[in-house]
Amino acid sequence: MENLTEVLQLFLSIDNFIAIALGVVIGVTVGSIPGLTATMAVALALPFTFSMQPVAAILLLVGIYKGGMYGGSITAILIRTPGSPASACTLLDGYPMAQQGNAKKALKAALFSSVIADFISNIALIFFAAYLAKIALNFGAPEFFWLICFSLTIIISLASGSMVKGLLAALLGILLSLVGLDSVFGSQRLTFGNYNLMDSISFIPLLIGLFAIPEIIEFYRKKAIPHIKAKASGVGMTLAELKRCMKSIVRGSLIGVIIGAIPGTGATAAAFISYSDARRRSPNKANFGKGEVEGVAAAEAGNNGVAGATLIPLLSLGIPGDVITAIILGAFMVHGLTPGPIMFQENLSLIYALFLGIMFSSLILLVVGNAAIKYFSLIADIPKSILFPIVLMFCVYGAYAVNNMTFDIWLMLAFGVVGYLFNRTGIPAAPFLIGFILGPMFEDNLRRSLLISNGDMSIFVRGPITWFFIAITFGSIAFAIFRFFKDRNAKLISN
Amino acid sequence: MSSSGLSNVKQIKDTLDVITGVVLLLISLVLAFYLVPNYIGEPSILQNPMMSPRWLPNIVSWLILAFSVLLILQGILVSSDTENDERKIVKGPYRRFIIMLIAFLVYVLLFETLGAILTGILATVLLFLAHPVRVWWAYGFALAFPVGVTLLFVNVMNVPLPLMPY
Known part of the structure; x- marks a missing residue:
């Protein structure tokens, strides 16, 4: 009862409600502007949370995440430009519906399925995060060491595109995370005598540089594309149509939850699996790909079912499942909090206040999403030539705000160039960021294990939990190798 | 360039991957042989070599080296999807x-x-x-x-x- 009062005290603050609403509005707005991504918005919003209370700060970022996921589907449906990779599946049926004059119906289907999936995902988060954290309380340094190994391998093995490039990106991220003073011996590592690097590379300039600056560079580097105008025409979704899609929405949400809870898998896989599952089971399977409302609903359910579930490994184990949860992890750290099983013991009220806020964000998404359908053209018609200079200004101010140093602006621009080169060479940025976050955790748990055991390596195979993690780590490596050869053979055959 | 040189270049399936691999290979060599030994301090007495501040950077450098070689091989042997290649952009002024x-x-x-x-x-x-x-x-x-x-x-x-x- 005492805890409940504390939770309500933490949650029932006007700041939290404003943060959620503002977050969802920013997310939907940014998501519905082609070329801007939810990741970019979350990265840019992070410096604004410095002076906020932890609950409001995290809820703002979660709101942007959720809004961005829905916002991405608006452009996918109306102008065949997915706002996020996960929305690529939505356009398979959404865009043909828009061409047939049923854009509004597709957008409503996307919104309703997004909200329902988001709600189911949140429920899963509330139930499973606490349960998993309870199990994780039995983990020591060797168990966490293997858990981090598993997370790294699965993030790389499931990275889109080339596995070799995913691995290289993660290794580069780990390497950069080691710059600074060594945590045990205090010796300098790759600082080159620069005192700005002694305290390691700042997370926020790296983040903004990697996810916002490349888009700006690309915009000024490439040939201008004519602006496409679109309107949400037609009638909305009927109750009968929603009922018809309900089974696919629930199944898609559960697929999203399962996939989202595994670090590294992501919303894109969930959207496509949910879509193909719905197509397989639907009596209208022949209509899929030609403008089937159930296809839009299934894709969006899979996509949004991931949102709450990706927070399960983050909150219970302290392991980020994707780029956005990695940024949210950064926000926790900025506020002096470390997600993981210990947080469930020491800050339980804060976690439950967050859960309440996350549940409330689904409701806000419904309201804001409806308004976005109405006013989409107002948002999407802002020319990027006006938008990007303002985005750059936010980037610079945000990077400088971390330590009040021009060095951080340099750092941000340097990582912007790195991010641009990544895009041009096909190296994925997500494993790089996750490597940067997991690198120090990996080293810290390795050293702690060795210190505990006095250098005895058998500590790494000390019991069933470590055996389990070793098995799934090697399983994930085997899967990655299998996928590599399968993709290579498929390419050779197609050539 | 001789005709055999031209045909060798033509045999490379993805030139960009090969260039990326070569650049990363050079970076890893600089890391492993110059930066890690010279710019990472190591205490004179160590109970376990795995506790050394150089241990993980060293491992990472060698892994980058190994995977950049793999990337070069991938570029030589496996062609990219030229139609849907997101790496390419049409440059503006x-x-x-x-x-x-x-x-x-x-x-x-x-x-x-x-x-x-x-x-x-x-x-x-x-x-x-x-x-x-x-x-x-x-x-x-x-x-x-x-x-x-x-x-x-x-x-x-x-x-x-x-x-x-x-």
Whole structure:
């Protein structure tokens, strides 16, 4: 009862409600502007949370995440430009519906399925995060060491595109995370005598540089594309149509939850699996790909079912499942909090206040999403030539705000160039960021294990939990190798 | 170039992957043989070599080396999907790109001397001119946003940005 009062005290603050609403509005707005991504918005919003209370700060970022996921589907449906990779599946049926004059119906289907999936995902988060954290309380340094190994391998093995490039990106991220003073011996590592690097590379300039600056560079580097105008025409979704899609929405949400809870898998896989599952089971399977409302609903359910579930490994184990949860992890750290099983013991009220806020964000998404359908053209018609200079200004101010140093602006621009080169060479940025976050955790748990055991390596195979993690780590490596050869053979055959 | 040289280049399935692999290979060699031994201090007495501050950077350097070789091999043997290659862009005029670089320099070189507001206005106007914004009222944003956002940072969020010149 005492805890409940504390939770309500933490949650029932006007700041939290404003943060959620503002977050969802920013997310939907940014998501519905082609070329801007939810990741970019979350990265840019992070410096604004410095002076906020932890609950409001995290809820703002979660709101942007959720809004961005829905916002991405608006452009996918109306102008065949997915706002996020996960929305690529939505356009398979959404865009043909828009061409047939049923854009509004597709957008409503996307919104309703997004909200329902988001709600189911949140429920899963509330139930499973606490349960998993309870199990994780039995983990020591060797168990966490293997858990981090598993997370790294699965993030790389499931990275889109080339596995070799995913691995290289993660290794580069780990390497950069080691710059600074060594945590045990205090010796300098790759600082080159620069005192700005002694305290390691700042997370926020790296983040903004990697996810916002490349888009700006690309915009000024490439040939201008004519602006496409679109309107949400037609009638909305009927109750009968929603009922018809309900089974696919629930199944898609559960697929999203399962996939989202595994670090590294992501919303894109969930959207496509949910879509193909719905197509397989639907009596209208022949209509899929030609403008089937159930296809839009299934894709969006899979996509949004991931949102709450990706927070399960983050909150219970302290392991980020994707780029956005990695940024949210950064926000926790900025506020002096470390997600993981210990947080469930020491800050339980804060976690439950967050859960309440996350549940409330689904409701806000419904309201804001409806308004976005109405006013989409107002948002999407802002020319990027006006938008990007303002985005750059936010980037610079945000990077400088971390330590009040021009060095951080340099750092941000340097990582912007790195991010641009990544895009041009096909190296994925997500494993790089996750490597940067997991690198120090990996080293810290390795050293702690060795210190505990006095250098005895058998500590790494000390019991069933470590055996389990070793098995799934090697399983994930085997899967990655299998996928590599399968993709290579498929390419050779197609050539 | 001799005809055999040309045919060797033609045999490479993905030149960009090969170039990326070579660059990363060189970086890993510099790391493993120069940067890690010279720029990472190691205590004279160590109970376990795995506790050394050099241990993980060393392992990572060698792994980068190994995987960059794999990337080179991948570039030689496996062709990329040329139709859906997201790496390729159609380049626009250089003038636009150079003005963007100048705007970047304005931010890094003048941010503390001119203050956040003036550099914000200057860089935003430059970028508006780079990708020409022909609606005159839009230039009002170039004035209003730097002022508004700076004041938001300073007064609402208590983040001290440099306000005025010097």
